[in-house]
Amino acid sequence: MSGLNASLGYFVAVVIFAASVRTLLRKWPRFSFISEFASSFMLVACWLEVQTIVEVGEWAGGLGPDVTVTILFVVLLTHGVICGAASGNSSQVMLKFLQLEANTLPTLLAVAAQFLGAHLGLLVATYYWGLELTDMHMIKNLMARECSTSLLVSLYQGFFTECVCALTFHLIHLNLQRRHALIRVPLVAVLLTFLSHAARGYTSAYMNPSLAYGLTFHCPGFTLAEYALVYWLGPLTGMMLALLLYMGHIPRIFAKNLFYMQKTRFRVPKGEKGDKKKM
Template sequence: MAGLNVSIAFFFLVVGVCQVLRCLSKRLLSPGTYGCLARELAGSLQLCMSYLELRMLVDIGPWGGGFGPDVVLTLLFLLFMVHGASFDGASANPTICLQEFLLLESNLAATAAKLLAQGAGTGTGWAVTKLYWSWELTHFHFIQNLIASECSSSIHTSLHHATFVEGTCSFLFHLVLLKLRQSHPMYRVPSLAATVTFLTYTAGPFTGAFFNPALATAATFHCLGSSFWDYVQVYWLGPLTGMLAALLLYQGNIPRLFQKNLLYSQRSKYKIPKTRMVAHVDSDRSPQKRKGEKSDSKPRA
């Protein structure tokens, strides 16, 4: 278990360093620069390094460390709880940035800056993690260095099925995200962490369950077994299609592209037709009117 303890210490170190980076950049940079660049770069760096170390435990842990998937899934849930609490609003996911752009919550320049920061963060995270593995602090890292040059593709099913799996994972993740985006972090963070853990457990054997184009690019695009365009179809087009489907189902439209609601009626269910209201008023007044007519028909003394 010594190797697992080193990995847990690495997770704490990554989160601590990225938190310091966020605090310093928040003080030194303007709010716009921090929100578009520094915050996304720190979040993507934290996510990429944590995921690569966790994936190494998934690949080597069962036969090299003697622990099963329950340990890795527990670590995954706890890591995403920490990510949700420490990201300070960063998405670290290109599909979330594009979703915010389509919802008119971000302009084109800010979205492009976030995408560049996410790419830089994941690329830096991959390079730093490779350097950390080269130190071979545990036997896990020693084995990882031996097999790193011959890593295989994460696609373990047909291309169309893999695209469907990544698209479905992205669809469910974004649907939960849209439903909970206005909720209190106390409820949103564990719900999203549980969703990611469940999707990883279900879809992991087929595609690795990335549903994050930037993370998938850093983690698996360099591995043999699939072409670049296969990776693009599965890990870029699949999650993007799932996000668009979730947004269309939840909103009924895509605000950046068109305002008309295609799925849901805009009429209020509490609106009462005017003719019915008039008839109702007339029916309420008719007894009083008849009563008044009877009283007028009585002879006066």
């Protein structure tokens, strides 16, 4: 239990930091992209600690998979509540750009902020493990230099897994985007938890380039290009397919609707057409 108490304190500290940044930025809307920095930092820093509980706590602390899945769900739910529209997910930022809801410069700033936040989250988690507050963290600190990669299959299988999971997530998320936050946020947290648990033996289904960068890119076993193929190109491909299926086209790339017939809003009565011909 002491390990979980220490982890709880760590989670609370990270959440307070992210919430403080979000609160301060309300006064300066021009710097709203920093919200993505805080969101990505919170997501990576907390998920790294969840990984620690999964990797070490299950065999050293006697914590079952039900505990780790519950902790991940609570982290994702808290992230959704605290960060709101700042997803901390590069794929979702690119989605808004492709939907013509964001311009080029804000998109680039948001993506850059997310990767900086992910890197800071990794540094903070590594420093926290180095304090060795519990036996679990002492073991994790020893394992940190030789961490285990989340990519447990071939590159093609990994790409396909991330692509399919991203397609599923974004397609459902697009259908939930107009729902009230009280419904949307818990459902998204459940969906992310389920996909992550289901793909645990494949890629862990991060579906987020900046999250994957913070969680597994520093682990040996694959090159940067190989990681990028699976964790960057895979989610982006799945996201674009989801947008194509949802809207029938990708507004930023082409306007023609490939799947759905666009009906005109107003219909001209037949009588009016006949009168025009007589005139």
